[in-house]
Amino acid sequence: MRIVLLSGGSGKRLWPLSNEIRSKLFLKLLPGADGQPESMMQRVCRQLAAAGLLERAVIVTHCSQTEITRRHAGADIPIIEEPLKRGTYAAIALACSFLSAELHVAPDETILVLPVDLFVEPSFFRVLQRLPEALRQAGADIGLIGTPPSHPSSQYGYMVPKRKATSGRRGRAATVPSGADGAAAPDWIGIERFTEKPDPPAAAKLMKQGALWNCGAFAFRLGHMMESLQREGQPTTPAEWADKYAGLPEASFDEQVVERSARRIALVYEGPWHDLGSWETFARHMEERRVGPGHVGEDSPNTHLVNELDRPVYVVGVPDAIVAASPDGILVASKSDSNLVKSLLGEEARMPMYEEKRWGFCRTLDYVETEQGGVLTRRIELQPGGRTSYHSHAGKEEVWTVLFGNGSFILEDKIYTVGPGDVMRFPTGARHGVKADTALLCVQVEIGQVRDETDILRLSTSW
Structure with missing residues (x-):
């Protein structure tokens, strides 16, 4: 198997620490295994190495983030540069073309696509390693990983299992018969449809149908993707993609491939899974309430201060808030509304005021x-x-x-x-x-x- 790590981001969700170059993937605020803070990129690379998978991985990212990616991922992992940001479909297609044309990966080899901002436990990667066999046993085109929802959230996508399941408990993996060779087949469930970020009442109904949160991981044979590109008249080498990128529309892999595939399965991961897409969720995993010069008073419970400036920031009488300061700006917001900063920043590109390089x-x-x-x-x-x-x-x-x-x-x-x-x-x-x-x-x-x-x-x- 080969691992494709999708790296990127607009740098708006965790502004002002994140920016166009230093997206949330590169903020060294999470507790590391050695007691030192680490970034999401460092965390997922460490976990892949522990699972014996890092040497099988490549990273695809926008060319402007190559330097910072190399700094956090290390010197050995190949980095595939996108000339422009065109969504997950183009990024995955480019990576598959690189694996096929440059590394000469066999068509039958399984490609596992992961977002870098996964926040999971090591058991997730054991589930991941079962996907190639699950695809083979089920005769499926696409394999995914889902996790049972803990509450009816409107922040995540849901996968609804097929009504005629093999066997097993609702919301959990079902056991299928042994394969033709007599070996026990991996547990998997068929996926009927997808629902993206439903409102809470609709999410509650989906949970009653055994729906899973979509963890954002994809698995497929390299040959399946390359054959699809050939049928659609798309490029199949990195050089050909480079010539075409400027004219590509932005498109997601989910819409272009996953939702159009007739044979889809999922494995179930039952460990902790978090989408650290806002200051509210990110702060829950920070060990310290204050990072950088300043002070958070006892009269400011559940407030976090992250200050990258050389001047102190004092927080007094402000509960349940995030105060973040960097050369790119200052944010003071209630944690529950901190995600609104993305819409306030708009679509206009901003010059990054601080960058990490290799x-x-x-x-x-x-x-x-x-x-x-x-x-x-x-x-x-x-x-x-x-x-x-x-x-x-x-x-x-x-x-x-x-x-x-x-x-x-x-x-x-x-x-x-x-x-x-x-x-x-x-x-x-x-x-x-x-x-x-x-x-x-x-x-x-x-x-x-x-x-x-x-x-x-x-x-x-x-x-």
Whole structure:
């Protein structure tokens, strides 16, 4: 089997800590196994490694999030870059084309697709590993994982089992007869239909029918997906997808594939499952009520403060609230209404004020528009041994000034050393990169098309 991890997000649900680049998947606020905070990306990679599955995984993400994904996922896992965000259908199709054309994965191999923001226990991955055999035994095209609902929620999608079930208890896996070879078949249930985020009364009726919450995991044979792409005249190699991406409509894998498949089954996972899609749900899994400088008074029960600024925030007499502050903004909201921030932010793209990179961090200090284009000033910190890729930009030039630390830079294949007070200038189109020998703090000024996150041609990460 192969694992495809879907990574991305608009960065609005957990604003202002999340942004266009650093989505909720990369917030290091969850308790880790070693006692240190970890992100959702780090958590799912750790769990996959423990299950022996990480070496079978690839990640698909937007090209603007490649650097931060590499920082959280590690150096070994392949990352497939999307040139544009076009929904889960395009992302999964691109990943399958990569597995088929680039890694030469066999058509009969099972592909397991998982969202990175799964918050589950290790037993989930044992259920996941049973999906390939379940697909074979059931003769199904699509396999899913569902979990029995704990309450009639309007936040999740539901899977309704077929009325003529094999056997078993409502809302739980049913036992099917042994396979032709005499081996015991995995437990599975047939899926009749899907209902997306019903209101609470409708959700209660679905629960009485044995409906399951949809955990967002998909399984199918690689050949099934590639044959579907060929029938529909879609690309089947990453290069072909790159040429077509700009004209693709945004579409979900659920609508394009899962709901149109006649033979669908699900396995049941009965452990804890949470969708950390709002500050209200996310805060329940944080160990500390305060992260960063500041204070939350005893007169503010069930209030969490997350502060990334260098100035303290004091919370007095504000119960059941989330107070979050970062270079991107400040949010003060009741936890129950914190999800409204997504609609308040709207669809307009915002420039991220803080970004994590594979090699360190950068923070936007100033931005102005001129007749010649934008001028963006950022504080750049490279960790010891960190280096940017060897790359170029078609629409902007850069000027770096070293504040402290020592390192080197490469410009058109020539390497130079730098120290405090030195200036590095990289003209438009020039191939360049920067490396830190010690911690290296710089001020970077970009001039030109500075808001185009796709304007980068990476040549190498190991110059």
